[in-house]
Amino acid sequence: MSRPHGRLYTARADDDLRAVCEWIRGTRSPPALYAVGFSMGANQLLCFLGGGGGASLVDAAVSVSCPFDFNKLSVYYRSGTAKLYGALVVQPLKALLWSGRHQLRLSRQQLWRGMSAMSVEEFDAQIQVPLLGLSNVEEYYSYGSSAQFVRSISTPLLVVHALDDPLVPPNAVPQAALQAESQTRAVGSTRDVTRDVRESVRRRLPRLLAALPLPPTLSHEVMRPPQPPTLHESPATTPWSPS
DSSP: OOOOSOOOOOTTOOHHHHHHHHHHHHHTOOSOOEEEEETHHHHHHHHHHHHSSGGGTOSEEEEESOOOOHHHHHHHTTSHHHHHHHHHHHHHHHHHHHHTHHHHTOOHHHHHHHHTOSSHHHHIIIIIHHHHTOSSHHHHHHHHOGGGGGGGOOSOEEEEEETTOSSSOGGGSOHHHHHHHSEEEEESSGGGHHHHHHHHHHHTHHHHHTTSOOOHHHHHHHHSOEEOOOTTSOTTTSOOEEO
16 A cells, blocks of 8 residues: 555654654763653653664663553443543544644545544544555554563663553553563552652662663762652642652
8 A cells, every 4th residue: 555645643653752862862962861651652662662773762761651552452442431532532633634634635535534533443544544554453553552562672661550540451551571571560540650650760760770870970869869749748838859
């Protein structure tokens, strides 16, 4: 299948991430470069580290609430509350499509089908699949899923994920690969994710960084991050202070 002009968006796109990392490396010459990805950004980060050459640019990484496997997500999003979420998510995708319709050079029929989509899966089948020159939506989801790259990641990696994430079903998380290849933190509930990210980064990330050649001053700062307010204190009235 021939590929039309332009590209809308994919969960695997790492152009911006690569450009930023190369710019920082080329202009700032940092002793070490760390990356943190949340949700779809985490998926892009893992794809970048495992299949996009990011290992040579990023020294350590943190992934938070990564979707991992879009084929399994697509099945999950066909029913229940997840279906309602999918119906909401497709609206900004339509807005993005409309704003970029001239650059994408889609036919009027393709544009109409995309703007009429009632779910993310339908939108992807009508727009993303032909834009990338793929055969079907299953191939597109396999292409964009970071689960396939987990075992290829050599960069020190911390993965934080809620056990009851309402948007990512448990079967989408490659737990065996993660336990073998990274330091994974399973969180009890979604409300604990923010708090657990703080604790995981404070307690576990320094151990991942310990083997890296950091200057003494930077090592000291990494080992002594600022402390957040307690759950019973207001962040607006309680400033963060060094430990």
